[in-house]
């Protein structure tokens with residue numbers, strides 16, 4: 106064969122030998138070859154298992170999806186390009202054959218509010234906000250607005266409200282709505298909402314699951330009823346996660362439970378330390394016995410595990426003082442994200458909730474002196490020493 110032809114074909118399309126790789130390889134192929142075209146036809150027809158085209162399914166991403174379904178107790182999963190893609194995809198599937206109204210928790214990540222109001226709103230999907238921790242208010246809103254979907258976070262970003270998912274699921278189901286729970290902050294180590302009646306669970310795997318600040322990704326884990334509609338949507342419009350990101354996420358997940366245990370323990374120390382600082386006006390932490398949702402937290406989360414986010418308000422501070430504190434940090438990273446091995450500080454008004462209207466922020470209780478710490482796996486004394494020097498100045 107001509108060297109031009111050899112360069113294109115030699116070495117490719119080898120059948121794997123009798124070995125099984127110990128960990129899942131990164132399959133970058135966009136399409137898959139079978140010796141008999143009838144086999145490929147059977148896969149397109151979904152009469153047999155296999156891969157035909159990576160927008161439909163990819164072996165590396167399918168392994169991550171199997172892993173996530175196993176962690177969350179779901180029937181299957183769809184890995185998506187980001188947490189936000191996962192949320193929008195879950196909402197699209199939930200509303201496809203239901204009423205086009207979303208009942209959303211008033212305490213939500215800012216971009217989720219933006220998707221609801223600015224992306225889905227112009228398409229005719231109406232959103233009503235309600236405090237899902239107030240079951241009476243939720244029940245009333247469900248009766249009054251006839252929602253097709255209820256969207257909430259297990260632990261809300263950034264003020265850490267925790268609703269009772271089994272009771273919320275009952276209300277959603279009675280109203281004929283699908284319950285979608287964003288389990289990013291809690292992770293399946295603390296909560297498995299599908300087991301409590303949710304229809305779909307979404308994650309930003311960018312956070313605790315991948316855990317190292319080097320992947321952007323999301324996942325929808327589904328009950329049996331929404332799985333095929335999710336896959337059909339993926340086949341059609343391809344919101345999928347690439348194989349390299351899937352590989353990194355699987356690699357991260359192997360240690361997520363260990364990291365989370367350490368991060369939860371560190372967060373307890375950080376929260377109680379902050380509460381004793383004169384420069385700190387108020388601390389928000391799920392491990393606080395005086396937390397407004399303490400009963401739900403006790404009922405739902407494993408003993409002693411509260412999550413690893415601590416939010417706090419700086420006393421008499423505005424934007425300038427908050428920026429000063431963030432600029433003085435030497436170890437804790439002042440950047441946008443959470444759930445990484447390293448501790449991070451974020452200013453919600455500047456980043457996660459920037460697009461949310463000041464009125465909505467006020468209703469959520471997000472003030473201009475509020476900061477959110479994602480506590481990492483470092484030695485906690487080093488985290489405290491850094492916070493101390495940054496607060497002290």
Ligand SMILES: Cc1ncc(COP(=O)(O)O)c(C=O)c1O
Nearest residue numbers: 187188189214262289309311322
């Ligand atoms: C609770 C929550 N859900 C979803 C997202 C969005 O995830 P991603 O940035 O991977 O799109 C975030 C991001 O901060 C988040 O905090």
